Amino acid sequence: MESHSDIDQVSDDKPKNWDISRRKMIKMLGGATAAGLAVGYLPKALRAEPVAENAADFQVATDAESSERLRQWMMIIDLRRCDGCQSQGTPPQCTEACNMGHFVPKPMQWIEVYEHELSRDVGEIAPLDSSTTPPIEGTKFMPTPCMQCQNAPCVNVCPVGATWTTPEGITLIDQNRCIGCRMCMAACPYERRSFTWGEPPTSHAADFVEHSVEHQLPIQKGVVYKCDFCPEMARAGRLPFCASSCPQNAIYYGDLEEDLASNGDEVVRVSEFLAEHSAFRHKEELRTRPRVYYIDGHGELAGRDPKTHGTMPVRWNIDLDIKDGAKNWERSS
Amino acid sequence: MTYSTESLERATVEAMQRFSKRYIISFIVLSAFVVAGIVAYINQLQNGLYETGMRDRITWGLYIVMFVFFIGASMGGTFVSAALRLADMGWRAPISRGAEYITVSALFTASLFIFADMGHPERAINILLFGRWESPLVWDVYGLNTYIAGSMVYLYLAVLPDLALVRDRVGHQLDPIRRLFVIMFSASWTGHPKQVKALDTSLKVMTVVIVPVAVMMHTVTSWIFGMTLREPWDSPMFGIYFVVGAVYSGVGLIVVFMYVMRRMNHMEAFLTERHFLNMGKLLAGAGGVMIFFQISDLVTAGFKLKGDSAFNLYQLADGAMAPIFWTYIWVGLMIPLALMLLPWTRTIWGVLIASVLANVGMMLERYFIVIGGLRLPLNPYHAPSYMPTLTELTIVLGLCSLFILILMIMMKLAPAISVQEMIETGEIEAVQHDARRAASTDGPEGAVA
Known part of the structure; x- marks a missing residue:
């Protein structure tokens, strides 16, 4: 109850600035609570389930x-x-x-x-640029x-x-x-x-x-x-x-x-x-x-000699039945 | 000619109504570029990002470079308009409107660059549906939207009394579309003391809010890179580095806008040499801090030359990124600083050239940060290279044109100089003083102003 009287004290001191009716105050508090709940719920609402379709x-x-x-x-x-x-x-x-x-x-x-x-x-691989390898x-x-x-x-x-x-x-x-x-x-x-x-x-x-x-x-x-x-x-x-x-x-x-x-x-x-x-x-x-x-x-x-270098280039099964409009691209080199 | 409030009001309102031949031609040319960009984008949608120079290994290219650049460009607006408002700098008054325009337009353009870069732009909604708070990209999306919303509110609050001015002065002379716009958005503003007080309070709140939002946005943008394990990006300095870089290029962009607007709208009386020189000081200050950051970054990494950061230093110093890096250092940082330090280049032209160079430099800096970071070979192969394709260049050209087009449209919707702010800060008297001084000295400065 002490705290309640404190609030009264404040409102008595500044009657003009705190010209808020009880009804308005309840509305404001309600609004603030709703906003607080919404903010608390937001992360849950927006967080992804770990893969909805395949769950x-x-x-x-x-x-x-x-x-x-x-x-x-x-x-x-x-x-x-x-x-x-x-x-x-x-x-x-x-x-x-x-x-x-x-x-x-x-x-x-x-x-x-x-x-x-x-x-x-x-x-620690190839720390130097290609020209100086x-x-x-x-x-x-x-x-x-x-x-x-x-x-x-x-x-x-x-x-x-x-x-x-x-x-x-x-x-x-x-x-x-x-x-x-x-x-x-x-x-x-x-x-x-x-x-x-x-x-x-x-x-x-x-x-x-x-x-x-x-x-x-x-x-x-x-x-x-x-x-x-x-x-x-x-x-x-x-x-x-x-x-x-x-x-x-x-x-x-x-x-x-x-x-x-x-x-x-x-x-x-x-x-x-x-x-x-x-x-x-x-x-x-x-x-x-x-x-x-x-x-x-x-x-x-x-039985490999570590000084023999290189592998043969790999292949893909692209000779089969490739779709129309398929593109061929290379990696950045 | 006297520079009273009356003449300022007349000049700004007249500038809004006048459509010069040069304005119309630039408008048509820029629109054509935008259309070319749209055509290129449709082609890219059909064929996929195959149309770009990006591939596995260098997976981001010009779009992300330009995204970061435009996010940076937006900072200048907030800095000049809001930070200088907080510091109560009167000389910002004729600049702040243009600065706010640049912020809004640059942020809008930046967000479109993200769409240009996505493999599935139609799934962008997934960020709202399934957004994970853990991802730096989600921070960026929410940050960007907060920043756009905040700067539009800030711009609107600042422009409101001027819209009412236009409505009252020439509302009946305007074409129907702009008349509707002005009547709708001036929102029964009469200048009543109660309205003025409410607006003043709101503006103060928004000024305090928008500065940390802007700093947050640039930091979060840097964290898209800083939150990865790639050595060149893996730096705690990245946030502040991006913020200062953003001030640097943003201030530069505003100077360019100021110069063009001054010439186009004959605003020489209200945008004097003093305003340009003050902007030059800001530019030099931000540039000096950039040089300091660059030195502290390079020297601490270069002394140790450990692991992958050695690769980055070599590629910047004499590797594939060297031309871009050294152009950035000399043309983008050192020459603008020198132009501002030497007394005989401290003129409107000097500030303009320094600003253009600063922006070229910052664009190059964004380029070597993004591409240089991705060039780092994570497996044993020779460092790859990247070359943008015609599709990418066309889309970039289209979006840059869109950025200017938005500014050109905004310039015709409201006064390009804030009449209300000029009066409030007393800057209207200051420019009269400038004019008197220029007339009395009658020297070269007087001729320029």
Whole structure:
């Protein structure tokens, strides 16, 4: 009651300025409360649900396994085995199998094999401009899929929630929601995202597939694509295209929760395997916490001489039945 | 000729009614550019961003460069009009109207550059439907809309008494469209003391509100870049760097507008050399701070030359970005500063040239920030290059023409010099003093003014 008398005191002091009737005061208070509620509700109203259209699919997927454990998909790439398919005399088979299996439009490579210099840290690449790059000595090959970061910079910047990390730890893109602003491409520190700059050069066959964020088909113009980590295939008990096609069995795919991964030849216990071979993650210092682990090497287990350079250029299945009006574009060079 | 309130009112109202041959020709030419831009944009909508020079790796190009530039250009209006109003600087009076016009027009143009850059502009509504508060782009969209709304309210409050003046003076002589506009928007303003008091209070509130909103907008725009992990953009200095850069180019753009408006509308009596020189001081101040930032950024990064920032320094110093970078440093920063420091170039022409160079420089700066940041190779390959295509250049030309067209239309809707503010600040007497002094010295300055 003390406070009430204080208010009376104030209103007595300044009767002219506080010439507000009780009715008006109640109205004002009501208005202020309504405004406050509205502001509080606004973030909730405007915040994106984690992918409205496909929420049902995820519910089914997670419900089906709710009796079991929630999968935490991961990948180990053993660089000691990767020779960039030099011994095969073919283009990198992981990239080609992915391109064919996913109808990846040219010139995207959802998993790309980069040739790194051995003398440099993985995180510090080509610090000089192209004109001053020193001659390459020993190199290693590094197949680079989407790292499936658990603190994904692309997810953090997407304005519309068109890319998000699933409960299984995979970052996916909803191309039906993507507005094509390419903020995620600027944010990705691994440069694993690609844009369909024109009508994509893919086959008609892909157009008959029902759209799902887990396989990203059919490919549309003006949106962003990337490696989806093949969750559908994993759920069906199959390895992704890249892992199953690797002639050296360098790519292991598995489940952190079950602590098992396989390259199609052997099954390893993930925690032991990673510790035993001092596995690392790409650009670990950025704290993006990728789900892709590397075991360092330069193809020595495949018998590669680190001074033999280069891979053969990869191919896409663009010779099939390309759509009318499809464009061919290259990356910036 | 005396420069009384009466003559100012007559001059501004006459300028509104007069459509010179040059005005009409420029209007037609600029409209043609806008149409060309629309045609190019329709082509881009059909074929996708394939029509541009952007590709994977360099994923943003001229559109984002121009977006950042126009956001920056809008700052000058708020700074000159609102910040100088807060500081009670009387000399802003004949400039503030044009400055406010530039803010509104530049923000509108900037928002269109975002649409030009989007892969799916028709899905822009998704930002409202599914907007995530975590995304810097959402901050930018809400910030931009707040800023546009705020500066339009601010402009309207400031222009209201002048609209009433036009209505009372020449309302019956105007063409039906403008008569309707003036009658509708002058909103039964009579100049009654109660109205004046209400308007004064609202203007004061808006002045205090709009300055932090503008600073917020430029900071948030810098955060589109600053919130990524790319080394050249990954800097806590980016916010303030963009704010000062925006003041620099914004002040410059207002000087250009002042000069053209003065010539077109014969406002020499009310926009004197003193106003240009004061703007020159602001320009020099902002330019000096830019040089300071540039040095502190380059020296601290250049001493250590660590990782990816070394790449950025090399590309700026003698790599692919070097021509742009050094033109920016010398033509965009040093020469304008020198022009303002040397006494014999401290003239209207000197300020005008410095302002044009400052804007060229800031456009180049936005270019090497955006393109240079994206050139950084994140994987082992040679740093890529970017070249805008004809489609991009046409759309940019169209939108820049639209920016000028909006200014030209606004100039004919209301007095281009705020009569009310001139009287309120006492600037009307100050310009008379300028005229007397110019007449008495009868020197070169008198001839220019």
